[in-house]
Amino acid sequence: MTRKMNTAVLSFMMLYILTSLISVYQTLNQDLFPGELHRYVRTIADDEVVIITTLNIISFIICYITFLLFQKFRFRLNKNCHYELNDKRIHFIIFVVLISQLIFLYYTGIGKVTVNVEQRSTSSFSAFFAILKPEPFIFFYFLYYRLKPGFTFIKNKIFIFNIFLFIVFKLFQGWTSFLLILFFLEVHARVQFTKNRLRYVLCIPLIIIFFGGWVYQYAYVLKNEIRGAKVESITYLQGVEHLASRLSMNPNSLGAYQNYSKVINLYQQEGLALKESKAFLRPITPGGLVDKNFRNINNNVMTSYTPDLNQFTSSDFGIVMYYSILFNASLPDFVLSIIMTVLLLVIAKMFFDSISSIPGQCDILFFFVLFYTFYTVSLENVFGQNFIPYIFSFVIYYFLGGIKKVHFVEN
Secondary structure: OHHHHHHHHHHHHHHHHHHHHHHHHHHHOOOEOOHHHOOOEOOOOHHHHHHHHHHHHHHHHHHHHHHHHHHOOOOOOOOOEEEEEOHHHHHHHHHHHHHHHHHHHHHHOOOOOOOOHHHOOOOOOHHHHHHOOOOOHHHHHHHHHHOOOOOOOHHHHHHHHHHHHHHHHHHHHOOOOHHHHHHHHHHHHHHOOOOOOHHHHHHHHHHHHHHHHHHHHHHHHHHHHHOOOOOOOOOHHHHHHHHHHHHOOHHHHHHHHHOHHHHHHHHHHOOOOOHHHHHOOHHHOOOOOOOOOOOOHHHHHHHOOOOOOOOOOOOOOOHHHHHHHHHHHOHHHHHHHHHHHHHHHHHHHHHHHHHOOOOOOOHHHHHHHHHHHHHOOOHHHHHHOOOHHHHHHHHHHHHOOOEEEEEOOOO
């Protein structure tokens, strides 16, 4: 399982390394930044661009090595049992959750990405639907059934329909990044039954970039229309460039370096101690219990270019610049954030090992958490929004009968 799984992981890593190289080529051959900062002139020198890009690529390599080290250990909480999805109930539960979320989104607009903060809606049911959000548990659901021996799409029509509903729901929200996770989970499921898996490491990233450019020239316009932003149609080559810039955090990392002092000042202006560490609680704690009215560093980077940007918008700019800025902005927050990140990674490892039917079954899900720890970094975005909900959903579905505990039978 481990060796086969590494094919999908290596392919995923290669995709981000290639997009970083495309991004640095774009940056060095134009005056403006590519990607989200495409309206702003680059003033940093070419050698600085190369150095920061190299450090970002090295961080990806370190991420992969860290993943390999984690794979050497298994932290199962209970060695006498594992968990399985209850086929008779889980499909129905997921279906009800998705239909409910779609109806709630349609009538309230809550959860929809918007560029205008005034368009954000509120509801007394928001907390309830936030707890029952389908992702990230849907990724475990997808992986579980795709890895089942003898799986066929024809025999799993309800499963396929639920995945279709999830895709529709996320697209209506204005998100497309989830498609990449589903794609690589599918790659992971398929490469286990093929030979010469090494060819996928290079071929899949190239297919995503060049075929994805064609898809993205339409998805880019559609996504922005859903978000309420008007953009002009783009060509195929622009689609490739936009996709590469979207997948690479390199332009934002360079932008953070260019506005380094300004980002630090924005962090310190709010006068809130341990802001990045406290932000972890925002997605998982009711509003009345914690102060949620502040901006994290991922938002500060973009605000340094667009001052009127709302606090709900953030961008990824990588572990190198993130911790460099945080170290200079607040040493206590820097230290606490690292400690919390390490602890949460260990908890994530224990969780995925404990729910796996066989060793390594959920390693790829842990890898995604680890990767975004290096890519997005923010405790709020990586763990508060995209890991802790795994635990919430697992507990809820367990008590609803969608998940069952199975004890190992001793021979």
